[in-house]
Amino acid sequence: MHSRASPFALAPGHGHGYAPLMIYFEDLEVGTDTEFGSYEVTREEVLDFARKYDPQPFHLSDDEAAKTYFGRLAASGWHSCAMTMAVLARYSVEHQQAVLGSPGIDELRWRKPVYPGDTLHVRGRIVDKTPSRNRPEMGSFRTETIVTNQDGAAVLTFTSIVLIRRRGSDAASA
Amino acid sequence: MHSRASPFALAPGHGHGYAPLMIYFEDLEVGTDTEFGSYEVTREEVLDFARKYDPQPFHLSDDEAAKTYFGRLAASGWHSCAMTMAVLARYSVEHQQAVLGSPGIDELRWRKPVYPGDTLHVRGRIVDKTPSRNRPEMGSFRTETIVTNQDGAAVLTFTSIVLIRRRGSDAASA
Numbered sequence: 001m002h003s004r005a006s007p008f009a010l011a012p013g014h015g016h017g018y019a020p021l022m023i024y025f026e027d028l029e030v031g032t033d034t035e036f037g038s039y040e041v042t043r044e045e046v047l048d049f050a051r052k053y054d055p056q057p058f059h060l061s062d063d064e065a066a067k068t069y070f071g072r073l074a075a076s077g078w079h080s081c082a083m084t085m086a087v088l089a090r091y092s093v094e095h096q097q098a099v100l101g102s103p104g105i106d107e108l109r110w111r112k113p114v115y116p117g118d119t120l121h122v123r124g125r126i127v128d129k130t131p132s133r134n135r136p137e138m139g140s141f142r143t144e145t146i147v148t149n150q151d152g153a154a155v156l157t158f159t160s161i162v163l164i165r166r167r168g169s170d171a172a173s174a
Numbered sequence: 175m176h177s178r179a180s181p182f183a184l185a186p187g188h189g190h191g192y193a194p195l196m197i198y199f200e201d202l203e204v205g206t207d208t209e210f211g212s213y214e215v216t217r218e219e220v221l222d223f224a225r226k227y228d229p230q231p232f233h234l235s236d237d238e239a240a241k242t243y244f245g246r247l248a249a250s251g252w253h254s255c256a257m258t259m260a261v262l263a264r265y266s267v268e269h270q271q272a273v274l275g276s277p278g279i280d281e282l283r284w285r286k287p288v289y290p291g292d293t294l295h296v297r298g299r300i301v302d303k304t305p306s307r308n309r310p311e312m313g314s315f316r317t318e319t320i321v322t323n324q325d326g327a328a329v330l331t332f333t334s335i336v337l338i339r340r341r342g343s344d345a346a347s348a
Contacts, residue, residue: 053256054263056273068274069337077276078252078259082227085252089228099230100242102251104283110276163243 023097024167025139028129036122037087041075043116049079074113080120080156081108084147087122098165100138108158112149119150127159137169197271198341199313202303210296211261215249217290223253248287254294254330255282258321261296272339274312282332286323293324301333311343 050059054076057064062073075083092099114120122145129141140163147156224233228250231238236247249257266273288294296319303315314337321330 049256053260055260055267056263057267058275070275076259078256082223082252082256085250086227086229089230093229093231101232101244102284104281105279106282107278107280108282109278 021096023095023164024169025098025129025131025141025164026167028126028141028164030126030129030141033123033125034091036091036124038122039083039087039120041083041114041116041118041120043073046073046075046079046116049082050076054078070113072115074115077110077156080110080114080147081158083114083120084122084145084156087120088124088145100163100165102160102162103140104161106159106161108156110156112153112155114149114155118155120155121148121150122146123148131166132163136166138163138165140164195270197269197338198343199272199303199305199315199338200341202300202315202338204300204303204315207297207299208265210265210298212296213257213261213294215257215288215290215292215294217247220247220249220253220290223256224250228252244287246289248289251284251330254284254288254321255332257288257294258296258319258330261294262298262319274337274339276334276336277314278335280333280335282330284330286327286329288323288329292329294329295322295324296320297322305340306337310340312337312339314338 047060050056056076058068058070059065059074059076065071065073124143124145127142127144129139131139140161143160143162145156145158145160146154149155221234224230230250232242232244233239233248233250239245239247298317298319301316301318303313305313314335317334317336319330319332319334320328323329
């Protein structure tokens, strides 16, 4: 999956010569959708993650999962978040966003089970951006992230808050 | 770390003879604090998680982290969530809670960096519990979870929503 209309697209006149094309706060456009990429869910990885981080019976065996809403072996919700982050981080690094981390997440919802064999598709929309009041070198933006499976069903949604440098705040953007 | 005053403590008269002492919706007491346990953060695990799920430069090297708020290599926020879940899941399984999964998380905040060598302590308080309107066999409860490091500083907080069976909804509780 590739982005079709990226809110991270460079603003007109954004020229850096031979400098890296870092994406800064000023380059973000509120309201545009981005497709960040996809992730193949494997049974082995579901079990590995669950053994390490979420060893509840329904994340470890089909038989135990059959007694619950999941029906069969399903990924830990935190594993779904991690797989989503893998897609987002890959995008952020490839597109050289000057991201400084995240203070948090709101309204995270595991809407449907994620099963081995599923393909997750991650897309998002920047809903707002705000310059920092105290720190002139950065701003924040919020993205509504939606993760769907191969059937187009939303399996995970959340709103992330992300910190990003402002242009002129580091050597690369000078 | 062990629970000192568990909201999952059995209600008076809760006797099952030789049956497993499963903890059901009816056994949960709103307002009591529980210490769920602790987790040692290792450099190797921080790097393993980041390579797989959050390969942003500041989660992969001290040098890159030194350019950011983190100062030195810091765990992915999602890794902190996963380590917290490891503590919660271990507690839930050991205490035989009849947990059915979680629909989501609210107000997740990564308050301070988590570093290799840190020890995370996970505690929580049940803030409310609600019988399901549509499904008489289950209810939900919300827990405010606080994760602190060895210095007592809160590094991660969130409110989780958890589904749990009601007593009498399965063979074990009959």
